[in-house]
Amino acid sequence: MSETIRISIDRDIIDLAENFLANRRSQKQEWRKAVADGNIDALRRLGHELKGTAASFGFQGLSNLAKEMEKAVTGGDLARAEDTVERMIGFLDNATILPR
Amino acid sequence: MKVAQTDITRVLVVDDDPDHLALIERWLTLEGFDVTAADSGESALATLEARRPDLVVTDLVMREIDGIRLLREIHRHDPIMPVIIMSGQASIPEAVKATHLGACAFLTKPIDRDTLVTEARSILTARNGKDARESESFGPKIVHRSQVMAELLGRTRLVASVDTRVLITGDTGTGKEVLAEAIHHASSRSAAPFVAINCSALPEELLESELFGHEKGAFTGAITRHEGLFQAANGGTLFLDEIGDMPLALQAKLLRVLQDFKVRPVGSTVAVPVDVRIISATHHNLEELVERGDFREDLFYRLSVVPLRMPSLRERREDIPLLLEHFLHLVAKRTRRPAKRFAPDAVRYLLGADLPGNVRQLQNLVEQCSILSPSEIIPATLAAQALREKPAEIPTLDEARQSFERRYLIAVLRAAAGNMTSAARMAGRNRTEFYKLLGRHSLDPTEFRQRATGKENKDAGGTHATRS
Numbered sequence: 308m309s310e311t312i313r314i315s316i317d318r319d320i321i322d323l324a325e326n327f328l329a330n331r332r333s334q335k336q337e338w339r340k341a342v343a344d345g346n347i348d349a350l351r352r353l354g355h356e357l358k359g360t361a362a363s364f365g366f367q368g369l370s371n372l373a374k375e376m377e378k379a380v381t382g383g384d385l386a387r388a389e390d391t392v393e394r395m396i397g398f399l400d401n402a403t404i405l406p407r
Numbered sequence: 408m409k410v411a412q413t414d415i416t417r418v419l420v421v422d423d424d425p426d427h428l429a430l431i432e433r434w435l436t437l438e439g440f441d442v443t444a445a446d447s448g449e450s451a452l453a454t455l456e457a458r459r460p461d462l463v464v465t466d467l468v469m470r471e472i473d474g475i476r477l478l479r480e481i482h483r484h485d486p487i488m489p490v491i492i493m494s495g496q497a498s499i500p501e502a503v504k505a506t507h508l509g510a511c512a513f514l515t516k517p518i519d520r521d522t523l524v525t526e527a528r529s530i531l532t533a534r535n536g537k538d539a540r541e542s543e544s545f546g547p548k549i550v551h552r553s554q555v556m557a558e559l560l561g562r563t564r565l566v567a568s569v570d571t572r573v574l575i576t577g578d579t580g581t582g583k584e585v586l587a588e589a590i591h592h593a594s595s596r597s598a599a600p601f602v603a604i605n606c607s608a609l610p611e612e613l614l615e616s617e618l619f620g621h622e623k624g625a626f627t628g629a630i631t632r633h634e635g636l637f638q639a640a641n642g643g644t645l646f647l648d649e650i651g652d653m654p655l656a657l658q659a660k661l662l663r664v665l666q667d668f669k670v671r672p673v674g675s676t677v678a679v680p681v682d683v684r685i686i687s688a689t690h691h692n693l694e695e696l697v698e699r700g701d702f703r704e705d706l707f708y709r710l711s712v713v714p715l716r717m718p719s720l721r722e723r724r725e726d727i728p729l730l731l732e733h734f735l736h737l738v739a740k741r742t743r744r745p746a747k748r749f750a751p752d753a754v755r756y757l758l759g760a761d762l763p764g765n766v767r768q769l770q771n772l773v774e775q776c777s778i779l780s781p782s783e784i785i786p787a788t789l790a791a792q793a794l795r796e797k798p799a800e801i802p803t804l805d806e807a808r809q810s811f812e813r814r815y816l817i818a819v820l821r822a823a824a825g826n827m828t829s830a831a832r833m834a835g836r837n838r839t840e841f842y843k844l845l846g847r848h849s850l851d852p853t854e855f856r857q858r859a860t861g862k863e864n865k866d867a868g869g870t871h872a873t874r875s
Contacts, residue, residue: 310814320433355468359495362426364516369518407783 312398315407316365324404331357331407332399339396342389349379350388358396370396417441418456418533421451421465421477431464431493435527436519448472452480461490462531464523467494467501475501478510482662483599483642487532493518549582549589549799550733553723559586559715566713567593574650575688577717580767583688584648591644596684599643602636607652611738615657616673619664625674636671637681644684650710651702658703666707685710693859695782712832720765730766734773747777760794812846819848820845825856 319340345407354377361369372395379387418440422428427445432444443458445451448469463481467474481488489511494501511530514523541849549560566573567590575583584603591601591709606614612626620635638644647653653661664670665685669678687710696702720727731749739746749757762768775793776785815835823830830852831841845852 319437319680320430322427323433325430326429330426355495356424363427363430364518385472401659 308400311403312368312401313403313405314366314368318363318406321404321406324366327360327364327366328402335396335399338392342385342392345385347380350358350392351377352377352402354378354380366398366402368397369402370399416462417460418527419443419451419454419460419463421445421463421469421474422853423447423466423469424858427466428676431518431523435464436524438524438527439760440527448477448480451477455481455484461541462489462491464491464493464527467492467505478505481812491523491526491530502625506695507785519762522844538545548674550729551586551723552729553716553718553725555723556726559718563590563715564593566715568595570595570684572684572712573686573715574693575686575691575717577688577690578763578765580765580860581719582766583717584646587644587646587686587688587716590686591646591684594644596643596683600639600640601644601646603646603648604636605648607649609812611657612655614653615660618657618661620668620672620675622674623673625672627830629674633672635672637664637671637683638679640683641681642683642687647685647687649689650687651689651693651696655701655703658706662706662709665706671828705718706723720762720769724758728754731757731767731773731860736771736779737770737778738774745783747780747783747785749785749790750787753785753790756787756790757794809848812844813850816844816848816850818820820850820852820855823855825852827852 355374357373376391420481435442465474491512492510512526623632671678735746831838
């Protein structure tokens with residue numbers, strides 16, 4: 308999961324997209340803690356919110372993962388949720404924005 | 408870069424996800440809108456007064472005050488404020504609810520920049536047009552030149568400014584609701600909703616939950632919470648038409664609301680404070696109903712603080728020519744055709760005609776004549792013909808469906824002699840569904856069984872012994 312993921316983003320919102328990624332990166336420990344605590348509510352909220360916001364910015368891959376995570380949590384599958392959260396973190400670590 | 412048509416188009420954006428909020432704010436700002444961002448429903452409500460936006464764009468799912476509640480709160484203060492709701496899930500029930508509550512548009516995430524901007528612009532354009540029409544048509548709504556109407560309207564204007572309860576009496580079709588609405592619009596509550604309900608149109612239980620609301624699960628079929636019309640009209644006016652037909656049990660409940668200024672939804676233990684002006688109306692003589700014991704005296708006095716009587720058309724014949732002209736223009740506007748005119752002898756004929764259905768009957772007649780008349784001038788013969796035919800009051804589609812369904816079910820039950828299995832089969836429904844249908848119309852299959860076996864045999868196939 309160390310391959311760079313390049314995402315092209317409209318110049319008009321490029322600073323906001325960078326902020327968005329930075330904000331989510333700073334939440335990584337919170338996410339892992341929510342998984343460790345089995346905090347279903349927090350995970351579901353996280354998945355729901357991220358799914359929409361990431362998609363509006365154009366981070367479709369991250370949105371898909373968030374959606375998958377929300378689904379796993381709702382279905383009570385914490386193992387899959389944990390796996391998906393790690394993949395979301397992998398996305399954040401490797402994402403690079405290209406201006407369009 | 409595109410620039411907004413006016414430089415003062417203010418948009419309030421509400422979202423509790425700061426990144427998404429910043430995104431929507433940026434897109435709208437780049438379009439030339441003057442954007443204010445609020446990171447919660449609470450702060451949106453707090454800025455609303457000060458900012459006076461032209462449009463609100465809000466997220467649906469938010470902590471504390473969500474998009475639907477925000478929509479309601481906004482419309483309590485400004486019923487025509489356009490609101491766009493954004494939502495994560497493409498959830499149809501939520502969208503339907505939001506539209507029902509007066510949201511202008513429902514956008515699902517991911518939000519597309521162009522869709523958002525197009526939606527915002529078209530709503531603002533439509534709204535500007537609507538405002539102009541409304542202010543133009545408000546004044547002449549109560550058409551008159553008769554002394555009796557002038558006196559009534561003079562009194563009404565006085566009443567409107569004082570926040571008192573009003574009882575409007577008058578025959579069917581005289582325009583009691585029109586008067587009630589005019590009172591509302593001329594009152595200090597005009598910015599809040601005017602909500603009308605006909606108390607004779609609903610069965611008791613439904614009327615109760617419509618008025619006072621109900622909790623989820625309060626009774627069979629109460630699958631969702633319903634806030635009720637008292638709460639919907641909060642800050643504004645609730646018009647109770649045909650109050651004389653309200654069942655006694657509900658009269659008692661209504662009386663309590665009028666005493667305590669609080670409503671308790673069915674199945675709830677909590678009473679919610681409401682601030683609603685009550686205008687009621689009836690074609691009955693309420694004093695007579697009170698004497699007969701069909702209407703609570705204490706409620707009568709609470710409702711009838713100021714009584715107003717809508718005169719029948721008979722008492723204001725001189726208004727007929729004005730009313731004809733008014734309705735002709737309404738039809739023309741609706742059909743987008745030039746207005747037709749009544750021939751002078753047609754007007755003379757209508758001036759002397761018997762119009763027991765009052766203004767409403769006159770309006771129906773004008774519509775019928777406008778549509779049927781082949782020429783621009785409506786001849787007296789056509790008016791006379793329309794009046795003789797006395798077109799039956801057209802029921803609403805729902806009423807027509809209901810009454811057809813009932814007649815149909817009775818026919819099926821008769822044909823099946825009350826046997827549920829064969830009746831359901833004839834109707835092409837399964838038994839459960841069929842039972843539900845019967846329940847909705849309070850039909851009892853055993854009644855049809857007795858007719859077929861016992862009595863009818865004795866009567867040797869003669870007339871049906873009806874039990875009801």
